[in-house]
Amino acid sequence: METAIKTSTIKDKLIFEYENSKLFLFGDTQLRDKAMESFYEQGIPTRKHEEYKYIRMGLMLKGEFNISINENCSDAQIESLKFLKEAYVVIIENGIFIEGASNVQNLPKGLTICSLVDAEKSNSPIFEKHYAQYADVKADPFIALNTAMTKDGAFIHIAKNTIIEKPIHVIHISTASENTLIHPRNLIVVDENSQVKIVESFETVATTAKTVSNALTEIVVDKHAIVDHYKIQDEKELGCLVNTTQVIQQKQSVFSTHTFTLSGSLVRNNLTVVLDDEHIESHLNGLYLTAGNQAVDNHTVVDHRKPNCNSNELYKGIIEGKSTATFNGKIFVRKDAQKTNAFQSNKNILLSQDGTINTKPQLEIYADDVKCSHGSTTGKLDEEKIFYLRARGISVINAKKLLMHAFASEVVNTIKIEALREYVQEKI
């Protein structure tokens, strides 16, 4: 009962906030109202909700939250987060696109980067065609909440036949000194036969307040496009992150996404990739390192709708302390999707007695000529391997480090941007 009362309080508070602020929000009010209605129906999920069984979302939103913050972090702080030296940098501070701090001047031909607010204002036809078309507000309350309450984010468009060599680095920064809830949103549209690498990083510089970021990115991968997407989640001790990534792929496109969860008090990832045509290739890789009282929950959905597509999913985790890690991997193979190859693997290392791992593959196959497999393992670091390394003069700590790096390397080595690979390697 108690949980129910608290949950409804949060819900009512959010609706009140929405009504108060909706005049100042950009875009389509009807879309927002509908999303809010849908949020009202769904509410903040409790652990009775099948998809949120292993994570306490209510706890994340306990207490007072501010939804409009006007704090900025220093230039030096921003500079320190630009860990890719060669990149087009986009700064999203507390959910707002900051053009002055971003490095989006002199973009190459075919590449557009601007704020969502500006994209909407300029009546961009690409924006109008794709905005809020893929992440379904009825599918998840956090999608609904983001759609209703988002204030800004980045709009990135790569025009047909364009290859963008340097990666685009979207840095989300939470800076608040009081508890905040923000809803940054990005739309990335990659047109036919184009190629791009996009890195989204999520950082908190706040040290005293709880920042909750309900971030959503929609990615459209058109015919023959190749998109390499990375998420680096480093929200530190107090930061909470709900990160929805909704991807739609068209014919013969290749999409790879890599989710690295390095820190954060609570991190929930909802990643959905829809393979909406034939001969599509999708790669979903993930690595989560959890410690302390952290909770990290990766929910992925791979939706094979058409024949002759391949998907490959590899998630690995190292769990320490009293932390909890969850992996829930759903694969749909629809009736039309004959000759599908879909593979999934989740491997975990548990370093402590008190850590918890929940792992759940879910395959729903409606076609009859497919190859699908899934596997899941959880183990400790191998004592015999540790002894072998120690017998050569290596300390226990370094032996464990070598073995953890080795375990993670299968995922880390899928990073194609060298500077990023080195950055992640150092964080392990």
Added chain:
Amino acid sequence: MLSIKNLHASIDGKEILKGINLEIKVGEVHAIMGPNGSGKSTLASVLAGHSEYDVTAGEVLYNGKNLLELEAEDRAREGVFLAFQYPVEIPGVSNINFLKTAISEIRAYKGLDPMKAKDFLKMLKEKQKLVEIDGALVSRSINEGFSGGEKKRNEIFQMAMLEPKLSILDETDSGLDIDALRIVANGVNKLKSEENATVIITHYQRLLDYIVPDFVHVLYNGKIVKSGSKELALALEEKGYDYIKEEVEA
């Protein structure tokens, strides 16, 4: 260099070593032979510091230090090297990174400056040649997908890189064809000097044709029941272990 006195050790409450006495001086090569289950590999593991075994009595002095009080890594840093009977595969850790880490920790323990990258690579090349190991193997993950012979050769390569004072070769000959055996023996012989000592644990005497021991000991039922010169190994080969068993039980 090594002095083992009345060493008793057990695993899961079962006593395997029942009072081993052994003296090894610098510059010597000792062979320890014995039938299966006599405690040969247990002795090697206990000396290397494997925590699976409990030492219940006795002492081991190594260059005046109480070896049994040292952690496994400190024993290695002091110059004790075990060539494993079954070297483990460690996918994802390259041999080079592994050896680099080991050498830098050993040097730090001894208070030496870190080795320069250039010197390390030079050493790597020299030792590769010395033990006739393929450079392609060295650049791969530790023992991953190696054949039995390649794993054994990799053990000797690590020995060459770490330059130990006391090397214990645990059944390094098992599973090796004659060519591989010669290469491994050749490597061990080249690494032998007046400053180090070698213990060869083996079931068969064939390896001893190539690495000639100064002493041969027969381990049976957790004790050294007979010691002698290299002729003892030949006698064992000829008569089989049964004659030792009979002698002991008589």
